[in-house]
Amino acid sequence: MPSIAALVVAAGSGSRAGRDRPKQYVPVAGRPLLRHSLEAFLAHPRVDVVQAVIGAGHEELFAAATAGLALPAPVRGGATRQQSVHAGLQALAARPGGAPDVVLIHDAARPFLPAALIDALIDALEEHPGVIPALPVVDTIKRVDARGIIVETPPRDALRAAQTPQAFRFSDILAAHRAAADTGTEFSDDAAVAEHAGLAVAVIDGAAQLRKVTHAEDFDWAEDMARKLGLAT
Ligand code: CTP
Numbered sequence: 595m596p597s598i599a600a601l602v603v604a605a606g607s608g609s610r611a612g613r614d615r616p617k618q619y620v621p622v623a624g625r626p627l628l629r630h631s632l633e634a635f636l637a638h639p640r641v642d643v644v645q646a647v648i649g650a651g652h653e654e655l656f657a658a659a660t661a662g663l664a665l666p667a668p669v670r671g672g673a674t675r676q677q678s679v680h681a682g683l684q685a686l687a688a689r690p691g692g693a694p695d696v697v698l699i700h701d702a703a704r705p706f707l708p709a710a711l712i713d714a715l716i717d718a719l720e721e722h723p724g725v726i727p728a729l730p731v732v733d734t735i736k737r738v739d740a741r742g743i744i745v746e747t748p749p750r751d752a753l754r755a756a757q758t759p760q761a762f763r764f765s766d767i768l769a770a771h772r773a774a775a776d777t778g779t780e781f782s783d784d785a786a787v788a789e790h791a792g793l794a795v796a797v798i799d800g801a802a803q804l805r806k807v808t809h810a811e812d813f814d815w816a817e818d819m820a821r822k823l824g825l826a827t
Pocket residue numbers: 603604605606607608609610611618647671672673674675676678679700701702703704806807808
């Protein structure tokens with residue numbers, strides 16, 4: 595059986611959410627946002643270790659948010675999400691038991707993680723070095739230039755909106771992140787880091803419940819979803 599790590603990145607400042615603290619520490623259904631996905635990974639029988647990456651100065655917030663959970667010490671993140679993921683991957687590589695075989699890289703800002711999706715991602719890694727959940731897009735997407743003039747309308751059938759967790763064979767994604775860091779380019783998700791390294795990344799069906807809490811109104815959505823999922827306290 596492969597050893598499987600979950601890497602939950604929570605080192606952002608949550609500026610667009612406009613709350614009194616970073617959004618990952620705001621309670622949803624009575625528990626801090628990031629605790630939901632940490633608990634989902636911890637409860638999953640195939641996940642061996644759950645590593646969190648947190649922002650400088652967030653140590654006390656994190657300790658309070660994760661009281662009682664069986665987690666290794668959090669890793670300090672970086673100025674960008676990509677840097678935070680890279681730091682987390684390096685910490686996993688240096689674990690006493692050795693690097694994991696598989697890593698599921700997840701945004702702390704996506705609290706509602708279906709267990710069946712974790713299984714589907716892990717299973718699909720037997721066929722592909724990388725697998726991500728994604729949804730079809732409902733709007734027509736435009737590519738625009740610096741003046742806001744449309745330069746392209748890609749066919750919608752071929753477009754997907756990427757979510758997390760994004761699953762990879764560990765050594766592949768660590769090497770891809772090292773290479774990406776050397777280029778100095780900023781990639782918006784780990785699949786893009788993998789693509790840049792030439793890895794074939796497959797897409798499987800995502801889920802509406804995997805939506806990312808980004809803006810203030812997304813907390814209303816999250817409370818509703820928690821109720822629908824039976825998670826309200
Ligand atoms: N993240 C991170 N390190 C960073 C930036 C982001 O670990 N330097 C994490 C966030 O904590 C979040 C995920 O990456 O779980 C997705 O990022 P996003 O939704 O953009 O969160 P923030 O960057 O915190 O929010 P904002 O962009 O509104 O400031």
